[in-house]
Amino acid sequence: MAYPHSHPRETRILSEHFGEIEATTLDGWIERGGYKAVEKALGSMSREQVIEVVKESGLRGRGGAGFPTGLKWSFMPKDDTLPHYLVCNADESEPGTFKDREIMRWTPHQLLEGCIIGSYAIGASHCYIYIRGEFVDVIPVVNQAVVDAYSRGYLGRDILGSGYSLELTVHLGAGAYIAGEETGMLNSLEGRRAEPRIKPPFPAAKGAFGMPTTVNNVESLAVVPHIVTNGGDWYRQWGTEKSSGTKLFSCCGHLQKPGTYEIAMDFNLKDLLYDLCGGPPEGREFKAVIPGGSSVPILAADELDAECSYEGLEAAGSMVGSGGLIAMDDSTNMVHAVRRMVEFYAHESCGQCTQCREGTYWAAKILRRIERGGGREEDIPLLLDISANMAGKTICVLSDSAAAPIVSSIQKFQDDYMALIAKGQHAAVGT
Amino acid sequence: MSERKLHPAVAGAQPMYRAENDPDAPLFEGAYKQRFDDILTRYPDKRAAILPVLAMCQELRGWISSETIERVAELLDLTPAYVLSITSFYTMFRPQPVGKYLIQVCTSIGCDLCGAENVVEKLLAATGTRTGEISEDGLYTVIEVECLGACGFATVVQVNERVYESVKTETVTRLLEELR
Ligand SMILES: Cc1cc2nc3c(=O)[nH]c(=O)nc-3n(C[C@H](O)[C@H](O)[C@H](O)COP(=O)(O)O)c2cc1C
Ligand code: SF4
Ligand code: FES
Numbered sequence: 001m002a003y004p005h006s007h008p009r010e011t012r013i014l015s016e017h018f019g020e021i022e023a024t025t026l027d028g029w030i031e032r033g034g035y036k037a038v039e040k041a042l043g044s045m046s047r048e049q050v051i052e053v054v055k056e057s058g059l060r061g062r063g064g065a066g067f068p069t070g071l072k073w074s075f076m077p078k079d080d081t082l083p084h085y086l087v088c089n090a091d092e093s094e095p096g097t098f099k100d101r102e103i104m105r106w107t108p109h110q111l112l113e114g115c116i117i118g119s120y121a122i123g124a125s126h127c128y129i130y131i132r133g134e135f136v137d138v139i140p141v142v143n144q145a146v147v148d149a150y151s152r153g154y155l156g157r158d159i160l161g162s163g164y165s166l167e168l169t170v171h172l173g174a175g176a177y178i179a180g181e182e183t184g185m186l187n188s189l190e191g192r193r194a195e196p197r198i199k200p201p202f203p204a205a206k207g208a209f210g211m212p213t214t215v216n217n218v219e220s221l222a223v224v225p226h227i228v229t230n231g232g233d234w235y236r237q238w239g240t241e242k243s244s245g246t247k248l249f250s251c252c253g254h255l256q257k258p259g260t261y262e263i264a265m266d267f268n269l270k271d272l273l274y275d276l277c278g279g280p281p282e283g284r285e286f287k288a289v290i291p292g293g294s295s296v297p298i299l300a301a302d303e304l305d306a307e308c309s310y311e312g313l314e315a316a317g318s319m320v321g322s323g324g325l326i327a328m329d330d331s332t333n334m335v336h337a338v339r340r341m342v343e344f345y346a347h348e349s350c351g352q353c354t355q356c357r358e359g360t361y362w363a364a365k366i367l368r369r370i371e372r373g374g375g376r377e378e379d380i381p382l383l384l385d386i387s388a389n390m391a392g393k394t395i396c397v398l399s400d401s402a403a404a405p406i407v408s409s410i411q412k413f414q415d416d417y418m419a420l421i422a423k424g425q426h427a428a429v430g431t
Numbered sequence: 432m433s434e435r436k437l438h439p440a441v442a443g444a445q446p447m448y449r450a451e452n453d454p455d456a457p458l459f460e461g462a463y464k465q466r467f468d469d470i471l472t473r474y475p476d477k478r479a480a481i482l483p484v485l486a487m488c489q490e491l492r493g494w495i496s497s498e499t500i501e502r503v504a505e506l507l508d509l510t511p512a513y514v515l516s517i518t519s520f521y522t523m524f525r526p527q528p529v530g531k532y533l534i535q536v537c538t539s540i541g542c543d544l545c546g547a548e549n550v551v552e553k554l555l556a557a558t559g560t561r562t563g564e565i566s567e568d569g570l571y572t573v574i575e576v577e578c579l580g581a582c583g584f585a586t587v588v589q590v591n592e593r594v595y596e597s598v599k600t601e602t603v604t605r606l607l608e609e610l611r
Contacts, residue, residue: 175522
């Protein structure tokens with residue numbers, strides 16, 4: 001049986017070996033062609049050539065922002081003598097997102113190959129894989145892979161006789177969503193609270209321990225070995241001009257076959273939902289879908305005929321984000337769903353910015369009140385007002401993320417709000 | 432407790448919730464002193480060792496007491512107030528003891544849609560506790576947590592070092608029996 005569900009319409013590059021327990025071992029990985037890309041990059045390519053092929057591939061960062069990976073690498077200084085760092089962002093905590101977990105637990109060496117090649121490209125002497133501490137079942141798998149890679153000379157001094165040396169350390173988070181934001185992650189790695197930093201300076205100029213640093217998502221790094229092996233044009237055969245290649249979408253919520261699916265980036269969202277994920281549960285219909293993790297706007301059922309590319313989902317009114325798809329069927333009360341999401345952000349706000357700290361707190365409180373039958377009609381403009389104050393004004397975009405579901409749910413599902421408010425008022429009159 | 436020598440690259444990346452822990456266990460002795468030293472070699476700065484070192488203390492003792500905070504502060508040249516500001520920021524550090532099995536139920540949106548609230552209720556009823564309490568037999572503490580990153584397998588429940596996927600109200604009793 002293939003990994004929990006798979007489908008012939010997937011394009012399985014990253015996920016080809018998901019579900020194969022042997023692929024988690026070093027020998028199993030080498031049997032599957034593993035570490036050839038490391039040999040190629042370190043043995044026959046310059047740093048610049050590696051960056052060039054990743055640029056050619058059009059790969060955009062899979063952590064949420066979609067920034068071109070090759071371009072990001074090219075910002076790292078070339079002729080300095082400072083230590084450089086690569087930090088692999090394995091903090092995956094965005095509700096709905098469980099794709100990096102699958103990469104790490106099924107193909108840890110795929111990630112290590114990406115870390116080694118990425119480190120080489122940016123001239124890093126040390127790579128930290130920052131894994132959220134809650135990933136208790138994933139961490140031992142990654143640890144074993146790291147120890148094995150060291151023992152076989154893929155990490156450490158003078159890797160494969162190439163003259164390039166790299167230390168790699170597995171660093172665990174300890175429970176903080178905001179450590180996933182890249183500058184929050186750097187503070188956390190340095191032993192501070194994971195409070196995002198004001199940018200500039202950007203990490204490439206002044207990152208971990210004050211040194212030039214690149215932060216990359218697990219999925220962004222894991223696909224790099226494939227690009228190094230097969231070339232940029234090969235990767236571009238999938239997707240669109242602006243959104244090349246494949247992307248993992250982890251799909252959860254009200255679905256017949258939830259799971260992580262790998263699709264070419266021009267795949268249709270409706271096909272993903274109905275064909276791959278098997279549609280909504282028996283007898284139900286979709287009411288709303290969040291395509292890219294709880295931080296992106298909600299799509300209504302009539303907006304699902306969209307291309308899963310960066311530009312396609314933006315045109316539909318949402319975003320690719322992390323690729324954490326959350327499906328909700330017609331049994332869902334949107335006020336309840338949004339309340340749960342906003343409570344998440346209220347809990348995870350680091351508290352540095354007033355708009356975010358206060359906005360998430362009050363929005364959650366008002367949503368709770370509406371849900372319990374104490375809502376008023378003025379609550380709708382009040383929530384919109386709070387949301388407007390939360391967006392675009394803070395150190396990081398957690399604040400914007402919290403506002404997104406509030407605003408999009410009021411735009412698209414105001415009936416759910418009004419019904420609860422009317423029911424509450426009716427009950428109040430009756431008492 | 433494992434005395435096996437860990438590779439320094441992973442010395443700071445060990446699970447911090449274990450059923451076998453001892454609130455009075457000596458800190459930073461034997462293999463743990465070795466791990467402490469190994470962790471320090473992985474960072475250019477002592478402060479950076481704070482998360483792995485605190486995690487190691489919690490792995491041994493089950494929670495972070497003020498005595499632990501003082502020891503860590505001393506070893507890393509930080510103030511106890513600073514260390515407390517870290518343990519209170521990161522939710523995995525426990526400020527008080529918990530049951531032998533810390534049962535963490537995800538109630539974020541993915542699991543919520545699939546009935547996580549009912550799973551929490553069932554777990555609380557079956558263990559005879561309220562959220563965060565230790566059950567009378569000392570075995571269980573049930574808490575709600577935010578997304579555990581396994582949303583397609585709702586409801587996701589983490590018990591110490593194990594993740595249980597697709598937990599339903601009907602499977603709660605079996606889960607608890609399995610732990611015993
Ligand atoms: C609040 C917040 C949380 C984030 N969480 C994550 C995360 O868990 N994992 C991740 O890879 N990126 C996360 N990001 C995005 C990172 O800041 C950063 O853009 C990303 O790691 C860069 O890698 P990439 O260029 O490979 O995508 C988050 C951003 C914000 C604002
Ligand atoms: S927006 Fe929120 S999470 Fe981001 S820095 Fe400000 S307070 Fe912290
Ligand atoms: S929502 Fe429960 S694991 Fe993500």
